[in-house]
Amino acid sequence: MPEYTDILTETHGRVGLVRLNRPKAMNALRSQLLAELLDALRAFDADDAIGAMVITGSERAFSAGADIKEMADATAVDLMNRGLSDGWHRISAIRKPIIAAVSGFALGGGCELALLCDLIVASETAQFGQPEITIGVIPGAGGTQRLTRILGKALAMEMVLNNRFLKADEALQHGLVNRVVPVESYLDEALKLAGEIAARAPVAVRLGKEAINKAYELSLAEGLAAEQRAFYLLFSTEDQKEGMSAFVEKRVPVWQGR
Ligand code: CAA
Secondary structure, three states, X not given: OOOOXXXXXXXXXXXXXXXXXXXXXXOOEOHHHHHHHHHHHHHHHHOOOOOEEEEEOOOOEEXXXXXXXXXXXXXXXXXXXXXXXXXXXXXXXXXXXXEEEEOEEEEOHHHHHHHHOOEEEEEOOOEEEOHHHHHOOOOOOOHHHHHHHHHXXXXXXXXXXXXXXXXXXXXXXXXXXXXXXOHHHHHHHHHHHHHHHHOOOHHHHHHHHHHHHHOOOOOHHHHHHHHHHHHHHHOOOHHHHHHHHHHHOOOOOOOOOO
């Protein structure tokens, strides 16, 4: 991995971990940080030794959102030219599963970054919010769309129009996060979950992620057709033969990722 200033990267077995590392700025997502994050995720995505990724912040803040100081004087054209939305889109195009390990504030673009991930493990202190309305704008990295699909219109309206925060237990109740654990263990729990997924058949994991994400884009008929093609495709893999033989022979399968 290259030298980064705004993030730290580590590997834990087959899991690639990215720590957002601007603690003094509550991990505000300036362009430099987003570029480094994308670069690190892409490197892990291309590495056969990695099966899943975790993104985390600090205990106090996963991320307080886009960097307001960097954005304050920008014009619409500046923002278009900086290509921020391309960056978000490219993160959502990462093929391996990404787990957000969220503690403290996940606000604005920080909440949207967590929503771009495939699973969320939250600490009891996590708070999700879209406070853009308090600074005269609206979410710009998917919040209005992804929150509405997950939470429904009523709660999404409150969050986006009236700065309503969701605490960890509410986020769990509404299906925004997978699990809530004590603050001491949220990162370990996320790494454990990522490790379990990373140990599964890699091509099936990739196609499973792709198929579920298609549910947000396609009609039911198109989504079912896409799922069926992916299912058939898996029968061309060695891992399908291995998985089913291992079941019949009552042994543990050994995955090749082919
Ligand atoms: N951008 C830039 N700097 C930020 C920041 C942000 N989003 N959030 C916090 N910081 C900085 C603060 O300016 C402060 O820096 P200084 O010490 O240099 O003054 C430092 O982080 C610590 O923050 P606070 O002193 O405010 O800490 P707090 O504990 O009192 O409050 C907070 C924490 C509630 C997260 C508060 O900082 C806050 O409300 N932050 C802004 C949240 C926000 O509005 N996010 C939306 C951004 S817009 C967006 O994300 C658009 C999009 O959809 C892509």
